[in-house]
Amino acid sequence: MMCWMCTIIGMSDRLPCPTWVSTLTMEEFARLERMSEFEKQYYDSGARYIAGADEVGRGSLAGPVLACAVILPRGLKIPGVNDSKKLSPPRRELLSRIIREQALAYAFGAVDPKTIDEINIYNATVAAMTAALDKLSIAPDAVLTDAMKLPSVTCPLRSIVHGDALSITIAAASVLAKVERDAMLTKYHEIWPVYGFDKHKGYGTKAHINAIREHGLCPVHRVTFSQKFTGA
Numbered sequence: 001m002m003c004w005m006c007t008i009i010g011m012s013d014r015l016p017c018p019t020w021v022s023t024l025t026m027e028e029f030a031r032l033e034r035m036s037e038f039e040k041q042y043y044d045s046g047a048r049y050i051a052g053a054d055e056v057g058r059g060s061l062a063g064p065v066l067a068c069a070v071i072l073p074r075g076l077k078i079p080g081v082n083d084s085k086k087l088s089p090p091r092r093e094l095l096s097r098i099i100r101e102q103a104l105a106y107a108f109g110a111v112d113p114k115t116i117d118e119i120n121i122y123n124a125t126v127a128a129m130t131a132a133l134d135k136l137s138i139a140p141d142a143v144l145t146d147a148m149k150l151p152s153v154t155c156p157l158r159s160i161v162h163g164d165a166l167s168i169t170i171a172a173a174s175v176l177a178k179v180e181r182d183a184m185l186t187k188y189h190e191i192w193p194v195y196g197f198d199k200h201k202g203y204g205t206k207a208h209i210n211a212i213r214e215h216g217l218c219p220v221h222r223v224t225f226s227q228k229f230t231g232a
Contacts (some may be wrong), residue, residue: 024079032077035168038160042142043074047156049104051140052169053129053148056084056177058121061212061229062195062202062221063185065116067128068177069136069143070099070106072169078102081171083164084178096179099172106173107135108180113222120224126150146170192218 042050055067078099084092100106109131111124119127130150133143142156146163160166164174182201189198195211195218202208202220212221212229 028079029077032079032081032168035081035166035171036075036077038144038158038163038167039074039169042144042156047141048074049138049140050142050144050169051105051133051136052144052163052167052171052173053133053150054146054164054170054174054177055125055129055148056174056181057202058125059204060202060222061204061208061226062113062197062218063181063188064110064112065121065124065128066108066110066177066181066184067125067132068106068108068173068180069129069132069140070169070173070176071104071136071138071140072099072102072172073104076102077168078172081168081175083162083171084174086165087175089182092175092179095175099176103172105136105138106176107132107137108177109133109135113220116222117224144170146174188220192220 039050049071051069051071053067053069055065057063057065078095080091080095087095109128111128116124125148129145129148130152133140133153140155143150143153144163144167145157145159147159147161149159150157160170163170165171185197185201189196194215196207200208209229212226213231216230217223217226
């Protein structure tokens, strides 16, 4: 049985209604409405399926750059969805579960550290985001990205600066991408525990840099990003 708020925001009853959904404030509802404006423009022009795409790991010293593309049902507003960097890990995990359950389609694309070293991080990010879109089980009629232009995408595409804070679809993609990549780096920690990947997720913290200086690079480090810390 859905609560009244789940009915209004378009969530299905496939997951239990979180308490913070049923207590959604008008302020939060208005924020989600504002975050749906870019999507509304495409819907009003005749688009049926709108994909949001975002990446994570672009500035990391280790691990892949990973992108997610997601298509949400029209009108769906998931309380709490925002730029993943603004969310606590427990909230991201919960939102990721809800987004995966509610989305019409989602997919990931990743480019490994060796390829990043070969083609540079910008081109790797384009490749990861394009791959995520190509893997969607539903072909989008329009695409919204977080400040990325994708030359091979043939449908209408809008690149939005700070899109993960301004578009609900891009924000949903940012949450899925962050949770997926964090899980990957946590698994890397089990293989190479001396670097603390479970804590910094590959980014250049003081502890990570000190570990590189002490132990050198491991196979998932990006040489072009990390070699300067080895003293080589």
